[in-house]
Amino acid sequence: MKKRWLAGFLCIPLFLMMVTGCGQIQTSSTVSGAAVADWPVKVENVNLTKEPAGVAVLSGNIADILLKLRYETVLKARSEDCSQKELSSLPVYSLDQAKELKKLGVDLALTDQIPTQDQTKAFSDAGIILLSLSPANGRADLCRLYTEVGTAVKGERTGYEQGARMAEQVLMGIDSVARIIPNKNILLTGIYISDLDGSTVTGDMFQNSILESAGITNVAAGSEGGKMDLTALKRANPQVIFCPIGLKEKLESADIFENLSAVKEGRVYEIDPNYMKWQGETVIFAVTEIAGFAYPELKQTGSSSAS
Structure with a gap:
């Protein structure tokens, strides 16, 4: 049932993304009227001379x-x-x-961690470019x-433009969900808690x-x-609480949380922890599922769309 309403609900933002298009994005494809070559290029002060033959993520x-x-x-x-x-x-x-x-056959590795000096040297010695890119x-x-x-x-040119288009598409997707949130004049307070020590x-x-x-x-804004x-x-006493799968029972029984409105009213919801880590297409699924828990009436909309 959950998959059914979620799939139907997702049709709404995805359809809006398709019909709106990505024409507003400004890309780097031209400079003073001249086409930009793909290579060489510099990313995070690292020079890349050619397209990688193999990538490790x-x-x-x-x-x-x-x-x-x-x-x-x-x-690879x-x-x-x-x-x-x-x-x-x-x-x-x-x-x-x-x-x-x-x-x-890897010649480019992408990470969002800060590598140690030994790791950086090992990749350099192996002839692999190691790029550390911080999350948004x-x-x-x-x-x-x-x-x-x-x-x-x-x-x-090719990669930059694709990146710009897809970033805009994700933002359009979450904005499409935001536009169909009911009762916008009624404040609904909430929080995402990842552990019992206040990580949020x-x-x-x-x-x-x-x-x-x-x-x-x-x-926690x-x-x-x-x-x-x-x-x-x-x-702050949030009205709804979201947490990773497996934490709900511990959270509800912890002294610091047990008297919160969200706990007393049964409004603590477990979600995939990757929803709060990944910034690709997962972002749209995260917004959609959280909105569905926060506003149960949206599940009826999603179920109707899936029928």
């Missing part, structure tokens, strides 16, 4: 973006956190296995990340946009660094 988030860009065919290997089913056939490696990756920290930063990934894989989605994170687009006023003081959280 060592970040679940970047893997999600590569799937959105439709560049998964260039991949993945890290363990790249658990997308589309990549399940790829061998699993880590930042500590530069030599092994080279044997697979907000809506405005999403295009930066997408174009960096696209440019690294397919060049300054704060206002300086891209995931805050996910909550806002789903019609949630994030009570004024906090930073993914942490909110538990006393402040108790005082």
Whole structure:
């Protein structure tokens, strides 16, 4: 039943993305009327002279973006956190296995971690370019990340333009969900809690946009660094709480949370933890599912659309 309403509900933003198109995006395809060549190109102060023959993705988030860009065919290997089913056939490696990756034909590795000096040296010695690309920290930063990934894989013109188009498409998708949120004049406060120590989605994170687009006023929006003081959280008393799968029971029985309105009224919802980590197509699924929990009437809309 859940899959049915979710599939139907998703038809709404995806249809709106299709009919609206991506004509508003400004790309780097021309400079003073001249076409821009794909190679060489610089990404994060790293020079790339040619299209990579093989790519290792060592970040679940970047893997999600590569799937959105439709560049998964260039991949030779993945890290363990790249658990997308589309990549399940790829061998699993880590930042500590530069030599092994080279044997697979990898000449570019993408990660969102900060590698150690030893790891950086090992990749350099193996002849593999290692790019560390930080996750987007907000809506405005999403295009930066997408174009960096696209440019690294397919060049300054082809990759950049695809990255810009797909970033806009994701933002259009979550905005499409935001437009159909009911009762916009009624404030619904909420929070995403990832553990019992106050780790949460704060206002300086891209995931805050996910909550806002789903019609949630994030009570941790004024906090930073993914942490909110538990006393402040108790005082904010959110109406709905979202948490990773497996945490709900512990959260509801914890002293600091048990008297919150969301807990008392049975409005604690478990979601896939990757919804708050990945920034590819998963973003649209995250907004859609969170909105469906927060506004149950949307499930009726989704079920009707799927019929």
